[in-house]
Amino acid sequence: MSIYDTLNPEQKRAVLHDKGPLLILAGAGSGKTRVLTHRIAYLIEHRNVNPWNILAVTFTNKAAREMKERVDQIVGYGSESIWVSTFHSTCVRILRRFIDRIGYERSFSIYDTDDSKTLIREVCKYLEIDTKRISERSILGAISKAKDELITPEEFEKSVSGDYMLKKQAEAYKEYQKRLKASNALDFDDLIVKTVELFMKDKEALTFYQNRFRYIMVDEYQDTNTAQFRLIHLLASGINEEGEKEYNLCVVGDDDQSIYKFRGANIQNILNFEKAFVGTNVIKLEQNYRSTKSILDAANEVIANNIGRKDKALWTDNDKGEPVSYTLFESDLDEADSIISEIKRTVENNNASYNDYAILYRTNAQSRIFEEKLILKNIPYRIIGSVNFYARKEIKDILAYLKTIDNGLDNIAVKRIINVPRRGIGLTTIDKVNDYALLNEMSFYEALTRAASIPGLERTASKIIPFVSMIEGLRTQLYQENYDLTELIDDVLEASGYLKDLEAEGSDEANDRISNIDELINKLVTYVEGAEEEPTLSGFLEEVALVSDIDNLDESTDNIVLMTLHSAKGLEFPYVYVCGMEEGVFPSYMSIYADNPQEEIEEERRLCYVGITRAMKSLSLSAAKHRMLRGETLYNKPSRFIHEIPRYLMKINMPEKDFLTSFASKNTSPFSEYRQSQRDYKPFVAPEPKNIAGSNIGTLSYGVGDNVKHIKFGIGKVTDIIMGGKDYEVTVDFPKFGTKKLIASFAKLTPMD
């Protein structure tokens, strides 16, 4: 009996697939990680593939780490030479070696979103862009979108015609990119873009990696953007010994779990994979090993409302389990309170432990209310993602010191710390130095070194010089032999006076900051001790830049975990609570009022599908009749996604008639009718209660008077709904086809808003 005998037939086919492109459509919980790891093992042990020739790309460090561990457990030898890493780390590794070929220095900095924001702010100021009219946010969004699509500043500029806003965005993109280059820095998107650029411009570098990566696996393929697709395509297009292109590319994904369109994910990458790679083998993994029947059925029913999916049907041999629970609370406070009390009760009755639970929500802001209750009740918890450790001020400050030492061209880093702690160097001084630097085409830091000769700085030069010599001193130390990186951070804290200032302050907040800095020191020590190669300052800084909060999730700690639905992708929990299931919250109002609501709502629905399929044993959904958002009370009706789950799969914790009428209640959004109604007040008239009788066969998403769409008859108006035996009979007036009586479950009528 071999390890491959434990696989189901489809899994086995995927694992034993030999050469050529392979697309694995892996439904939620269908054991895709298992397939990937076994496939790697199979290639090494039975196809004599050198582990060195395998590249596996994931989206998070956590996924990469887990894959490494699992491969290690089943492969006899050589697992350490398999290259398993995220898109971004893969690119950084490649660029650290070859980026000088496209005109950057190999010690480049990586800018995070904060740095990008600071930079674009400078750019807007320089270009005199009125950020009231064109927000920095929208410019950054446009730049990021362009980069995701591999559009250069020059191409962007050419593509815009008369539109003022686009013209300004093009200008800003150009200047932004120029300044990144001057700072020898890459933003997150650049990591991919510049690697593609390198491969396009330098055949030698490309061939080097094509020869190295003979077998490529990509996880979560549905979330790749155009740039990432291009990267993978380039890498996989190597020539084998026989002079042929083999495309030994195996991608795993699920179009139903594509939830990152907003950051450029291109669903066509998975939908058109077979066209992009001729001769693709497609394997569907449709057996779910994770969830109960009830949970899986609910997920299937919800996602069935999306059109244009790859055809697949997830099933399970698992027990039916408990029905999905749904509760409509009075308020967000009740919701949080009740969910936490319920968890506490179950855990205290020894029926589960805290780390069996996840509370999922649409937006990070929703975590606060839970956190307050959890602290109050003294329950251990962990919130993923709300405030990234590395986004904290004190951490960013210390890192800026390290970046300045590492890459003096990094203007954002230097400017951040030039007056932190206070050295009496104010804005006017900084502006003068900056002007001088721009005029003489040098970095901000270099201008600082010449402060004494900058006109108008005769007085403040005396404050700048000690700063420069401090940095120089630290830098010299760094290049000494046997100098330990962990000493450097201590020296920075000491020489800058940063720690002394905090200690002198003595407030709770200052003490918090000190312990955060201690934590950063710990991370540096861990890095130095665990580094695979010689630990370097650049190495530490890039590890820090590319880490996400989810990477540090430790499932063995006995905590309730709270996170967004996005962060939960790829995870599973015995008990899952999805809260805030209200129109305007989930699906978000942004999607409801978007230019293309159909498309955006479908993405929200996929997110809902992801949420539901995280649950193994029990799934609880909840909504609140009203909740507080930015100091305003909103009245939202329950989410359409609740409505899309058939009634028979749910246990509803309220009277049936309240459940049915709740969907007809008023929805107030701060961005549309609500604000408007405050200005020109119209008394609110409740909509007619929908003509739906209580039943156990599911509810309709439309009522009498609504416009609905029929696949053949088009749009019509519902004039009557009657209960007929075990189904609804719906009467609809179609302008072109007249009045039709339709059976609801067959007719598939979709409501028009």
Add this chain to the structure above:
DNA sequence: ACGCCGACCGTCCGA
């Protein structure tokens, strides 16, 4: 140069 305070504002998801 810097700290305080009130006005204003923006609203999601994330490596």
Add this chain to the structure above:
DNA sequence: CGGTCGGCGT
């Protein structure tokens, strides 16, 4: 609501 920014006084 909570963060940021700009004006003002020291």
